[in-house]
Amino acid sequence: MSTLRTEEMTLNMGPQHPSTHGVLRFIVRADGEVMREAIPDVGYLHRSIEKIAEKVGYHGFMPYTDRVDYVCAMFTNQGWGMASEKLANIQVPKRGEYCRAIATEFNRLASHLLSVGTMGMDIGAMTPFTHAIREREMINDLIEELCGARLTFNYMRIGGVAWDLPPGWREKALAYLDHFEPILDEYNALISYNKIYIERLANVGIISADEAVNYNLVGPNLRGSGIKWDIRKDLPYSVYSEFDFDVPVGKGEWGKLGDAMDRYMVRIRELKESVKILRQALKQIPAGPVLAKVPRNFKPPAGECQIRVESARGDMGWYAVSDGTGYPWRVHVRTGSFAAMGIIQKLSQGLMIADLVTLIASLDVIAPEIDR
Amino acid sequence: MQELINNIVAAGTFGKMPETLVAAIVIIVLSAVVFLGIAFPFAGIVSWVERRVWARIQSRVGPNRVGPNGFLQWLADGVKHVCxxxxxxxxxxxxxxxxxxxxxxxxxxxxxxxxxxxxxxxxxxxxxxxxxxxxxxxxxxxxxxxxxxxxxxxxxxxxxxxxxxxxxxxxxxxxxxxxxxxxxxxxxxxxxxxxxxxxxxxxxxxxxxxxxxxxxxxxxxxxxxxxxxxxxxxxxxxxxxxxxxxxxxxxxxxxxxxxxxxxxxxxxxxxxxxxxxxxxxxxxxxxxxxxxxxxxxxxxxxxxxxxxxxxxxxxxxxxxxxxxxxxxxxxxxxxxxxxxxxxxxxxxxxxxxxxxxxxxxxxxxxxxxxxxxxxxxxxxxxxxxxxxxxxxxxx
Structure with a gap:
């Protein structure tokens, strides 16, 4: 048998593949079922969004930011809004900030629900996906009432938000949160503590705390490795310093610290924290205007700024350079998914092919956010 | 089975055909009836039942358009695939x-x-x-x-x-x-x-x-x-x-x-x-x-x-x-x-x-x-x- 010649098989996973969460390609070198390596190949969804910003101006760029990450578009809206406001030194009214916080936290719920749902689907269980999507639909309904769109919201403006909360919306949102919280326990009982589910997720794609920092992971991926770092808590922006919430981190309860199960459970626990924040925000929201006076011909003084937003996929950085005209000179977005792609090649070594799917889902990468 | 074939041969339905040929015909016809009349429709109906049951588990509705409660969905799918x-x-x-x-x-x-x-x-x-x-x-x-x-x-x-x-x-x-x-x-x-x-x-x-x-x-x-x-x-x-x-x-x-x-x-x-x-x-x-x-x-x-x-x-x-x-x-x-x-x-x-x-x-x-x-x-x-x-x- 020792003379039997064997060779590795090169598999092409994607760009059209149900588990790559968009147009994303992996070149997998596999020895039977065991992967030697999976090399990510990004760029299939590149739309030059950063370059577009230089041509459409500050106000006009807002709808484009939705497309940076269409699963949690509120955060990209907010990121661009905050960057522009910082350039021009505009103060957002208090109610506007609260509207932003409410909208983004609802969006975080929707995004995390999609993430945990597709996690179930990627390891072969369809039911959790439909249950998560059912809840996400209701959130989409709420957001639709708020801003008229269900996916690419375009809700925020430079200096606040476009529309105030509609009449009666606050009660509806609170009622939804009452409905949603017990469902989370049900979801956990249904899938999170399922034996097969834990077996599939635990000890897969272990990222140590050092590795997570070195590879520049952010958001739930970083917290899954046990590092308590949340922009909302550590570098508070908007009105997050007024809310009382925890930052859940991975504890390695089912396997080693920093495995796929930890990242998954961080998302599940963040759902609870978001509900907590939403309850406080909906209770404390002050009266007043939602949009600051911003000139239609928006020309911030020359300069540059960098802001950070804690999006559903982690620390999202917006860097903008103004040259004093109505068009930004340069815009750059730093996204969590792109950073997460870097570690896949290392983590994939020695995993099974089926685990690559788990790994991608646990890192919660979204193709448009990688390429922009 | 054998009795059935013997009866048919004794009744002389097939005239003077050799007995083995009659047996073969009877077996083929019966098998066709069983397979086409029971096995295949069963598989089809199970596909419909499964989609309905699965839909209920997933809080969906499932196929309900073709026939009563979508019962004929399997036929529609079959025809679609043949075409x-x-x-x-x-x-x-x-x-x-x-x-x-x-x-x-x-x-x-x-x-x-x-x-x-x-x-x-x-x-x-x-x-x-x-x-x-x-x-x-x-x-x-x-x-x-x-x-x-x-x-x-x-x-x-x-x-x-x-x-x-x-x-x-x-x-x-x-x-x-x-x-x-x-x-x-x-x-x-x-x-x-x-x-x-x-x-x-x-x-x-x-x-x-x-x-x-x-x-x-x-x-x-x-x-x-x-x-x-x-x-x-x-x-x-x-x-x-x-x-x-x-x-x-x-x-x-x-x-x-x-x-x-x-x-x-x-x-x-x-x-x-x-x-x-x-x-x-x-x-x-x-x-x-x-x-x-x-x-x-x-x-x-x-x-x-x-x-x-x-x-x-x-x-x-x-x-x-x-x-x-x-x-x-x-x-x-x-x-x-x-x-x-x-x-x-x-x-x-x-x-x-x-x-x-x-x-x-x-x-x-x-x-x-x-x-x-x-x-x-x-x-x-x-x-x-x-x-x-x-x-x-x-x-």
Missing amino acids: KEDVIPTDSDHQLFKIAPYLVVLAFVLPWAVMPFSSSLILADMNVGILYMTSVTAITVVGVLMAGWASNDKWSLIGGIRSAAQIVSYEIPAGLSIFPVVLMTGTLSMQGIIRAQGWAPQHWFLFANPFTFVAANILYVSALAEGNRTPFDLPEAESELVAGFATEYSGMRYLFFFMAEWGNLFIIGAIITTLFLGGWQFPQVSNNAVVMNILQLITFNVKVLFLVFVSMWIRGTLPRVRIDQLMSLCWKYFVPISFVNMIGTAIWVAIWPEGNSVAGYIMFALGIVLAVIFIQRVMYYLRRSRMELYFRPTI
Whole structure:
């Protein structure tokens, strides 16, 4: 048998593949079922969004930011809004900030629900996906009432938000949160503590705390490795310093610290924290205007700024350079998914092919956010 | 069967045709009726039932447009697939590619020959019935492997190889789990095994002794694995291999694979029902043979369909295991436990050659306790979830 010649098989996973969460390609070198390596190949969804910003101006760029990450578009809206406001030194009214916080936290719920749902689907269980999507639909309904769109919201403006909360919306949102919280326990009982589910997720794609920092992971991926770092808590922006919430981190309860199960459970626990924040925000929201006076011909003084937003996929950085005209000179977005792609090649070594799917889902990468 | 042929020959319906030719015609016609009239529609209807059941588990509605409650959806799908182009990839092995679906369907239709629907309704009561059943269902692996190889697609190949590894491995615990029953009855005939049981649950082999109870469960799980069902649907894992061995197939050939999969559910259920759940056994309420046969037919089908429903339930609930977990489950747990079952049953039979009726009652009582605990657990989650429940089967 020792003379039997064997060779590795090169598999092409994607760009059209149900588990790559968009147009994303992996070149997998596999020895039977065991992967030697999976090399990510990004760029299939590149739309030059950063370059577009230089041509459409500050106000006009807002709808484009939705497309940076269409699963949690509120955060990209907010990121661009905050960057522009910082350039021009505009103060957002208090109610506007609260509207932003409410909208983004609802969006975080929707995004995390999609993430945990597709996690179930990627390891072969369809039911959790439909249950998560059912809840996400209701959130989409709420957001639709708020801003008229269900996916690419375009809700925020430079200096606040476009529309105030509609009449009666606050009660509806609170009622939804009452409905949603017990469902989370049900979801956990249904899938999170399922034996097969834990077996599939635990000890897969272990990222140590050092590795997570070195590879520049952010958001739930970083917290899954046990590092308590949340922009909302550590570098508070908007009105997050007024809310009382925890930052859940991975504890390695089912396997080693920093495995796929930890990242998954961080998302599940963040759902609870978001509900907590939403309850406080909906209770404390002050009266007043939602949009600051911003000139239609928006020309911030020359300069540059960098802001950070804690999006559903982690620390999202917006860097903008103004040259004093109505068009930004340069815009750059730093996204969590792109950073997460870097570690896949290392983590994939020695995993099974089926685990690559788990790994991608646990890192919660979204193709448009990688390429922009 | 033979009597029927003799009668037809004696009646002279076919004139002076040789007897063997008449026999062949009768067999072909009967087989066609059974396969086209029972097996294929069953597979189709199961596909509809599965989609509806699955939809309910997932809080969806499911197909409800074609016919009453979408009942004719399976026909519409069949017609659609027949009308579709039969794409054969240029670089594939054309001959193997074309043959593969037929082999899979063959493995699905052959077991129907020994399907014991009632005390009289059986095509061929072979003395090696259950052995025949397990061996012909194993032909599936040839078809699936052939499909995976001939597609000339790496993902399909992985699907085919996975399927081969899985089916061949799980044949062993499945085969070993049949042995306890054979040891107790001393026959391999389907009817013989059923006749050795009674209609009451305490006389079923499921509750005959602790070993058979374990064997029944191992057999069911192994049969799910052999039938490529969730949680063992690795060969067609849609999120990893897209559709595995069936990726390159289209049209009717594609449908053949899935028809075989759905139809196999009935065969899995029939094997378990025959071996462990008393088959068609029904209390002797009438001396009329026709009435009794109908009652037995209903009994058999109710038991089988319950098992089919359980497999749909499992599919709606569980995620998929990984290939190494699948293999370790088989070789580290199922195979040793199956051997223990076999030896344990042999000792049991040596001690109580006629069976132990007290053990039957005790096991049955324990079975009821298990069922009650299970139902209570389900009710607990139902109460806790505070979800609105819809018990309307039709929407």
